[in-house]
Amino acid sequence: MNTPHVVVVMGVAGTGKTTIGPLLAQRLGVPYAEGDDFHPEANIAKMTAGTPLTDEDRWPWLDAIGAWAHGRAGLGGVVSSSALKRSYRDRLRSAAPGVVFVHLTGDRKLIEDRMAHRQGHFMPTALLDSQFATLQPLQADETGVAVDVSGSPEEITDRAVTALHGLDR
Template identity: 90%
Template sequence: MRTPHVVVVMGVAGTGKTTIGPLLAARLGVPYAEGDDFHPPANIAKMSAGHPLEDTDRWPWLDAIGSWAHGREGLGGVVSSSALKRSYRDRLRAAAPGVVFVHLTGDRTLIEDRMSHRQGHFMPTALLDSQFATLQPLEADEAGVAVDVTGSPEEITARAVRALDALPDLTPR
């Protein structure tokens, strides 16, 4: 990337945000922040119990991520966040107008398989349907790229870097 931007690695649960985010940050030479760490304990308890979050649950979480992103403007950084709805991404952009999104995408079967094999994560596979139902992919006027999650983490990260480098203009639209 030509200038330091804050990159939000987004997508449904199980796409690899927590794996790809740090790898992407390392490739870009910027810090990484795990989006799950911004959740208040009540959100984690709700998801752990198999209940999807509502928008009112997400606003403080998104505001905390947005605050981190705002503090990294001009310096660069990578943060993970599902950012499933346009309104969530709009909220992040309101806090940090220069954010760029990397939407990790993939086949539902692959993602479910990956979710079923991960250890120690609070998000149960049962919530994957609600994640896909909520997902609103990036729109043409949003700064960002979609990156397929097939292959190794290193291949996915390389694909993300190439896609970001190919963006003609990384200023907010």
């Protein structure tokens, strides 16, 4: 990418948004913001209890991420957000029209295994089914790329950087 875009690293829980986001930001030379940090405490409590969030729960969270992305317009940045539904991505784009999405995607078994082995995260593996049920992949009219999450974090980041560079061509 030649221009400093704000990149939203998206995908279901366990795809590596929190791992790949900072690596991607470092490679692009821009700041990283952890999307989970934008959640109100009530959202974290619901997810910790194994209760999926509703759209109404997500709007303030998405608005906070959108405000961060808007503030980084022209400067660049990377932020993680599941951004599972088209309407969620539309909301982010309405706040920050130039955002670009990197959809981390992969085999469900691999993602479930990674979730089962991570420590200190509030999202239980039990919610993975609801995440996949909610997921609406990027559509042709959305600026973004899909990146497979197999391999090492460095390999995934390399694929993301290569795919993002392809958007500017």
